[in-house]
Amino acid sequence: MSLTDILNTHRATLCQALAEEESERATALLSELRSADIAEILGAVLSEDEEPSRTLALMEYLPLERRASMLGHLPGDTQRVLAEAMSDERLLLTLEEMGSDERADLFNLLDEDRRQSLLRRMARRERQELKRLASYEEGTAGAIMTTDYVAIPSGMTVPQAMMRVRQTAPDAETVYQLYIIDGHGRLAGTLSLRQLMVAPPGEQIDELMIRDVIHTSVDEAQEEVARIVARYDLLALPVVDGDERLVGIVTHDDAMDVVESEATEDIHKGMSIGTLEGGVSRVPLWSLYRKRVTWLVLLVFANLFSGAGIAYFEETIAAQVALVFFLPLLIGSGGNAGAQAATLMVRGMATGDVGIKDWGKLMGREMLVAGSLGLTMALAVAPIGVMRGGEALALVVAMSMVTIVLFGSLLGMCLPFLLDHLGWDPATASAPLVTTLIDASGVLIYFGIATTILGT
Amino acid sequence: MSLTDILNTHRATLCQALAEEESERATALLSELRSADIAEILGAVLSEDEEPSRTLALMEYLPLERRASMLGHLPGDTQRVLAEAMSDERLLLTLEEMGSDERADLFNLLDEDRRQSLLRRMARRERQELKRLASYEEGTAGAIMTTDYVAIPSGMTVPQAMMRVRQTAPDAETVYQLYIIDGHGRLAGTLSLRQLMVAPPGEQIDELMIRDVIHTSVDEAQEEVARIVARYDLLALPVVDGDERLVGIVTHDDAMDVVESEATEDIHKGMSIGTLEGGVSRVPLWSLYRKRVTWLVLLVFANLFSGAGIAYFEETIAAQVALVFFLPLLIGSGGNAGAQAATLMVRGMATGDVGIKDWGKLMGREMLVAGSLGLTMALAVAPIGVMRGGEALALVVAMSMVTIVLFGSLLGMCLPFLLDHLGWDPATASAPLVTTLIDASGVLIYFGIATTILGT
Numbered sequence: 001m002s003l004t005d006i007l008n009t010h011r012a013t014l015c016q017a018l019a020e021e022e023s024e025r026a027t028a029l030l031s032e033l034r035s036a037d038i039a040e041i042l043g044a045v046l047s048e049d050e051e052p053s054r055t056l057a058l059m060e061y062l063p064l065e066r067r068a069s070m071l072g073h074l075p076g077d078t079q080r081v082l083a084e085a086m087s088d089e090r091l092l093l094t095l096e097e098m099g100s101d102e103r104a105d106l107f108n109l110l111d112e113d114r115r116q117s118l119l120r121r122m123a124r125r126e127r128q129e130l131k132r133l134a135s136y137e138e139g140t141a142g143a144i145m146t147t148d149y150v151a152i153p154s155g156m157t158v159p160q161a162m163m164r165v166r167q168t169a170p171d172a173e174t175v176y177q178l179y180i181i182d183g184h185g186r187l188a189g190t191l192s193l194r195q196l197m198v199a200p201p202g203e204q205i206d207e208l209m210i211r212d213v214i215h216t217s218v219d220e221a222q223e224e225v226a227r228i229v230a231r232y233d234l235l236a237l238p239v240v241d242g243d244e245r246l247v248g249i250v251t252h253d254d255a256m257d258v259v260e261s262e263a264t265e266d267i268h269k270g271m272s273i274g275t276l277e278g279g280v281s282r283v284p285l286w287s288l289y290r291k292r293v294t295w296l297v298l299l300v301f302a303n304l305f306s307g308a309g310i311a312y313f314e315e316t317i318a319a320q321v322a323l324v325f326f327l328p329l330l331i332g333s334g335g336n337a338g339a340q341a342a343t344l345m346v347r348g349m350a351t352g353d354v355g356i357k358d359w360g361k362l363m364g365r366e367m368l369v370a371g372s373l374g375l376t377m378a379l380a381v382a383p384i385g386v387m388r389g390g391e392a393l394a395l396v397v398a399m400s401m402v403t404i405v406l407f408g409s410l411l412g413m414c415l416p417f418l419l420d421h422l423g424w425d426p427a428t429a430s431a432p433l434v435t436t437l438i439d440a441s442g443v444l445i446y447f448g449i450a451t452t453i454l455g456t
Numbered sequence: 457m458s459l460t461d462i463l464n465t466h467r468a469t470l471c472q473a474l475a476e477e478e479s480e481r482a483t484a485l486l487s488e489l490r491s492a493d494i495a496e497i498l499g500a501v502l503s504e505d506e507e508p509s510r511t512l513a514l515m516e517y518l519p520l521e522r523r524a525s526m527l528g529h530l531p532g533d534t535q536r537v538l539a540e541a542m543s544d545e546r547l548l549l550t551l552e553e554m555g556s557d558e559r560a561d562l563f564n565l566l567d568e569d570r571r572q573s574l575l576r577r578m579a580r581r582e583r584q585e586l587k588r589l590a591s592y593e594e595g596t597a598g599a600i601m602t603t604d605y606v607a608i609p610s611g612m613t614v615p616q617a618m619m620r621v622r623q624t625a626p627d628a629e630t631v632y633q634l635y636i637i638d639g640h641g642r643l644a645g646t647l648s649l650r651q652l653m654v655a656p657p658g659e660q661i662d663e664l665m666i667r668d669v670i671h672t673s674v675d676e677a678q679e680e681v682a683r684i685v686a687r688y689d690l691l692a693l694p695v696v697d698g699d700e701r702l703v704g705i706v707t708h709d710d711a712m713d714v715v716e717s718e719a720t721e722d723i724h725k726g727m728s729i730g731t732l733e734g735g736v737s738r739v740p741l742w743s744l745y746r747k748r749v750t751w752l753v754l755l756v757f758a759n760l761f762s763g764a765g766i767a768y769f770e771e772t773i774a775a776q777v778a779l780v781f782f783l784p785l786l787i788g789s790g791g792n793a794g795a796q797a798a799t800l801m802v803r804g805m806a807t808g809d810v811g812i813k814d815w816g817k818l819m820g821r822e823m824l825v826a827g828s829l830g831l832t833m834a835l836a837v838a839p840i841g842v843m844r845g846g847e848a849l850a851l852v853v854a855m856s857m858v859t860i861v862l863f864g865s866l867l868g869m870c871l872p873f874l875l876d877h878l879g880w881d882p883a884t885a886s887a888p889l890v891t892t893l894i895d896a897s898g899v900l901i902y903f904g905i906a907t908t909i910l911g912t
Contacts, residue, residue, distance in 0.1 A: 004811060032668070036687050166654055175650050176632045193632070193649065194625050212488070230716060231492050233709035235691075252708045253689035259712060260686060263719035264803055270723065271799040271887065272792070279809035280800045281818060288825050292796055293832055299792055300836050306784035307840075318777045321770055328762035328895045331784060336728070336755055336888040340748055343727040344736045347720055353735035355460060362737060369744050376749055380756050384763075431727065431887045432792040439784045 003037075011041045018057055026061045035066060039073035046078060047282070052085040068097035071106070075278050080109040092121055099173060101146040101254065104133035133248075141225045142218035144258065145239045145248030148173045152191075154182045156205045161196060173251050177235050180209050185245040187213055187238055215240055218247060223262045227352065229255035266350055269427040270343060272296070295432060302436045306331070309443035316451050322389045323450055326381070326397050330404055331442035333377055335435030338408030341366055342434045345416040349426050359417050363410070370409030374402035396453050400446040407445065408438040459493075467497045474513055482517045491522060495529035502534060503738070508541040524553035527562070531734050536565040548577055555629060557602040557710065560589035589704075597681045598674035600714065601695045601704030604629045608647075610638045612661045617652060629707050633691050636665050641701040643669055643694055671696055674703060679718045683808065685711035722806055725883040726799060728752070755888055761896035762787070769903035772910075778845045779906055782837070782853050787898035789833055790860035791891030794868030797822055798885045801872040805882050815873050819866070826865030830858035852909050856902040863901065864894040 010029060017026035030038060046055040059067050059082075071079055071094060083091055083106060095103050095118070107115060107130060119127050129147060136142025150168045152161045161178065169175050178196065180189040189209030199208050215238045216225055229237050229252060236249040265275050272295035276283050310317065317323055345362070348354030354362065378398040385394030412434045416426035466485060473482040486494060502511040515523050515538075527535055527550060539547055539562060551559050551574070563571060563586060575583050585603060592598025606624045608617045617634065625631050634652065636645040645665030655664055671694045672681055685693050685708060692705040721731050728751035732739050766773065773779055801818070804810030810818065834854040841850030868890045872882035 004813075034670075034688060036689075169650050169654055175653075197631075198622055198625055214490075230709070230712050232490060233492075235708075252691075252712070253686070256686050256708070256712050256715060259715050259719070260807065263715070263723075264807060267719075267723055267726065267799060267803045270726065271796045273796050273800065279807075280804045281810050281814050281821075285821060285824055288821070289828050292793070292825070293829055296789065296792055296796075296829055296833060297836050300785060300789055300833050303785035303788050304840065306788070307781040307844075310781050310784070311844075314777055314780075317780055318774075321774050321777075324770075324773060324780055324783075325763040325766050327780075327783065328766070328787060328899065329756060329759035332759050332762070332892055332895055333752065333756055335891070336752055337748070339887060340727045340729050340752075343723060344729065347723045348736045351716065351720060351735075354737050357460075358737050365737075365741060365744070368741055369748070372745050373749055373752060377752055377756050380753050384760065388763075388767075431795060435791070435891070436788055439788055443784065 007037055007041050007044075010037075011044055014041065014058055015045065015054070018054065023061060026058070030061050030066075035069040036073045038062070038066075038070045042070065043074055043078050046081065052082055055082060056085055064093060065097050068094050069099075072098055072102035075282065076105070076109055077278055077282065079106050083110060084114070088117055088121060092118060096126075099146050100129065100133055100148050101144060101248075104130060104136075104143075107134050108138075136218060139222050140218060141216050141220040141222065141237075141239045141250060142248070144222055144225070144254050145218070145250045146173045146254075147248050149236070149238075149246075149249040150175050150178045151246065152178050152180045152205055154180050154188050154206055158196060158199045158201050158203050158205065158208070161191075161205050165193065165196070173249070174236050177249075179213075179238055179246055179249070180205055181246050184243075187215060187240055187244065187246040189213060190238070192235075213238060216250075217241070222258045223350075225250050226255040226258040226262065230259065262350075266347070266427055269425070270346065270430050272299070272430040272432045295430070299432055299436045302433075303439065305440035306436075306443045309440060309447065313443075313447035313451065316447055316454075320389075320450070320454060322393065323396075323447070325388055326385070326400075327443070327446065329381065330397070330400050330446050331439045333401060334404035334408035334438045334442045335431075337370060337373055337405045338412030338434045338438045339431040341370065341409040341412035342415055342429045343412075343431065345413055346427050346429055349416060349420065356417060356420065359414075362413065366409055366413045367406070370406045371402070373409070374405035377405060378402045392454060396446075396450045399453075400442075400449050403445050403449070404438070404442045407441060408434075411437060411441070463493055463497050463500075466493075467500055470497065470514055471501065471510070474510065479517060482514070486517050486522075491525040492529045494518070494522075494526045498526065499530055499534050502537065508538055511538060512541055520549060521553050524550050528554055528558035531738065532561070532565055533734050533738065535562050539566060540570070544573055544577060548574060552582075555602050556585065556589055556604050556704075557600060560586060560599075563590050564594075592674060595678050596674060597672050597676040597678065597693075597695045597706060598704070600678055600681070600710050601674075601706045602629045602710075603704050605692070605694075605702075605705040606631050606634045607702065608634050608636045608661055610636050610644050610662055614652060614655045614657050614659050614661065614664075617647075617661050621649065621652070629705070630692050633705075635669075635694055635702055635705070636661055637702050640699075643671060643696055643700065643702040645669060646694070648691075669694060672706075673697070678714045679806075681706050682711040682714040682718065686715065718806075722803070722883055725881070726802065726886050728755070728886040728888045751886070751888060755892045758889075758892045759895065762892075762899045765896060765899035765903065769899075769907065772903055772907045776845075776906070776910060778849065779852075779903070781844055782841070782856075783899070783902065785837065786853070786856050786860055786902050787895045789857060790864035790894045790898045793826060793829055793833075793861045794864030794890045794894045795887040797826065797865040797868035798871055798890045799868075799887065801869055802883050802885055805872060805876065812873060812876065815870075818869065822865055822869045823862070826862050827858070829865070830861035833861055834858045848910060852902075852906045855909075856898075856905050859901050859905070860894070860898045863897060864890075867893060867897070 013029060014026055042055050042058060046052060148171055150165055150172050152164055165175050176193045178191045179187060182188040189211045190213045191209045214232055216228060218239055218241055225237060236251045238246055239248045241247045274291035276291055345354060378401040381401055382394045382398045385397040415429040419428050420426040469485060470482055498511050498514060502508060604627055606621055606628050608620055621631050632649045634647045635643060638644045645667045646669045647665045670688055674695055674697055681693060692707045694702055695704045697703045730747035732747055801810060834857040837857055838850045838854045841853040871885040875884050876882045
């Protein structure tokens with residue numbers, strides 16, 4: 001039985017227990033499930049009902065702490081719907097139990113009135129911390145960091161630090177990496193719990209700590225944060241503000257979520273789809289339309305260049321209608337090869353495998369590979385050229401194939417570098433854009449060669 | 457200064473120190489750098505030299521342990537080149553210091569003779585463990601797991617377990633999650649170090665441990681392993697064999713690498729590029745050719761269907777050559793919209809956001825979105841139709857646009873589900889395949905509508 005099936009069974013049991021008001025049965029089942037799984041079950045109940053009352057009733061069976069951690073596993077739009085249906089009091093209790101990063105995320109999803117009303121009911125310190133965390137721009141280190149880390153004041157001994165770890169353990173996101181801060185709150189060093197555990201008790205933390213700490217700043221882009229965590233195999237990456245003061249950490253699990261969501265964003269961008277706020281099955285239709293339409297319409301106009309090319313060669317075409325037979329094939333093949341080349345570069349640049357300095361070398365490699373690809377495809381298509389219109393046509397088609405595939409591949413390869421150089425996102429060199437550009441060039445190349453060789 | 461620039465400066469300093477035999481300067485600089493960064497520097501030196509002597513000489517400046525950890529950060533092909541140039545003795549020393557998962561990976565890169573020669577020099581237990589780890593199929597949990605975990609025999613008390621953690625600390629990949637095994641080596645429970653640290657000393661581990669452990673089996677696919685680690689925010693995922701015996705763990709950093717490499721694989725598949733063994737800038741040209749050519753040639757033949765459609769409507773075209781003007785535009789637009797729809801589904805299925813059960817709902821959504829996209833694009837192109845050939849042509853072009861975009865989007869949306877249903881990888885529904893299929897259908901739709909309305 002797959003996980004989805006198991007969760008569906010649990011969902012049915014829970015809904016039945018709710019309907020029959022068997023709270024003990026529901027509580028017992030929920031206590032056996034993990035927060036991520038409960039989130040999936042409740043998310044499904046909510047999307048079935050399209051109104052939150054049953055979902056909220058089920059949430060009442062969860063102890064407060066688990067309710068908070070479950071909520072953090074739900075997609076943003078689902079969190080908002082549930083939070084909007086909760087009373088201020090209930091929501092405040094839940095927010096308090098959430099991790100500081102998830103609390104700020106949920107807070108940012110609420111409307112202004114609700115936020116003000118919640119802030120008024122908070123203690124001063126809490127309010128300030130929430131306002132600060134909620135103020136970081138989305139997609140930055142500040143927006144994904146948590147403030148629940150273990151800070152050790154410089155000057156402590158090993159047993160003192162160990163005591164501090166034990167005290168902080170229930171609230172911290174991770175206790176396995178400790179951050180030593182000086183009198184001004186600046187990040188002075190780091191120490192893993194493993195190192196602390198095997199250290200001689202008499203030792204000072206300042207003697208043991210690693211002073212050259214890998215860290216980042218609050219306004220660093222989240223993909224760069226994830227890249228650092230992955231590169232150095234970190235449990236958590238400390239985040240400092242403009243004055244080098246430690247203000248939070250980004251943990252490995254949040255960095256992993258970033259890798260996943262950035263990959264989705266890149267894959268969508270590769271097809272000229274804008275960033276979706278949520279999964280494709282849940283995002284509003286209007287938003288899905290908007291994220292797809294811009295480039296599609298722009299490319300309609302770009303495609304007019306192909307039309308213009310065809311209009312220019314109208315006489316050649318009228319004299320040899322058989323040429324049209326090979327048009328989709330030639331421009332399609334060039335587009336495919338070019339989109340491959342562009343995608344290889346864009347992904348290489350995103351993972352850091354390819355840099356602008358490699359451009360010359362990669363250009364040489366692509367010429368060899370694309371040349372070979374073009375020749376292979378020309379050989380495949382030549383016999384059909386002979387069949388459809390004799391040897392002269394076959395020669396035109398084969399020559400066009402090599403030229404279009406080679407030109408298209410080089411164009412696809414260079415475009416991401418060019419965009420990057422101009423300060424654009426190289427991922428703008430999407431398959432649709434590249435194939436459209438190659439369509440237009442392919443028309444000119446094909447009919448140009450045809451006019452020259454067939455002399456029409 | 458970017459990290460790349462900093463590393464380039466360090467590389468120059470190191471190479472100079474080597475040339476001038478200033479071993480102290482080289483050793484001092486290396487001791488300040490992190491393994492991942494040293495790996496990048498040495499990888500650059502090797503690819504510059506194209507022969508390993510200078511890289512190996514630089515490696516001599518590293519203490520054995522760091523040499524081993526640096527080696528694990530290098531790409532597979534680079535590791536192989538260096539290992540092949542090392543003596544058996546030197547390589548054995550290095551292998552011993554590597555993590556068990558990286559040791560097995562490197563071992564698998566060597567040729568058969570070398571492997572036998574290394575195995576003969578190993579102690580019996582080491583040999584057996586290496587052979588076992590090296591035998592798991594690539595892409596499975598067994599192939600990415602490490603055997604360096606902290607196992608606590610069932611029945612221990614809290615202080616005994618703590619002692620065991622301290623003893624294992626230097627060798628284990630993580631000491632922060634402990635695995636309790638019964639007398640038969642079976643996974644009986646788990647406990648975090650955090651829980652152990654706050655437990656009363658008199659307590660038995662068996663009373664504290666969580667018995668319902670999230671785990672996986674050695675032959676589970678690595679992308680599923682990564683999905684579990686991400687879903688439950690795990691530090692490590694225990695791996696069991698067919699008899700439920702604990703045989704290894706997959707740590708969060710290795711799971712993150714899987715997410716990254718699977719995303720790259722999916723992005724490449726989306727353009728019909730096969731899985732590359734290594735980065736695009738380093739992979740051999742022949743291999744790059746081979747991974748791209750198969751689908752490109754297959755699609756040349758698939759594109760003949762477009763040609764056949766054109767041949768069928770040759771009379772219509774000959775009578776109205778102006779129709780050709782809009783051909784690339786119409787089939788290109790349909791291809792773009794269809795590739796978007798396919799990509800949204802393929803990525804949704806890969807992240808678990810979309811399942812086969814959602815098909816009906818998604819079909820309805822896509823009809824609405826694609827219908828609106830088609831109408832918008834038809835409005836954009838209609839005025840040009842009027843300009844090029846009057847109102848009748850504009851009507852043909854606008855109607856074709858709506859039909860092709862709608863049909864193409866639905867085809868692109870359904871294809872991944874169909875492939876999945878047939879037991880294929882949904883990612884086979886790549887942009888090139890989808891656009892080629894839409895090209896052929898678009899030709900029929902366009903000229904079909906043209907023949908009907910213009911009556912030629």
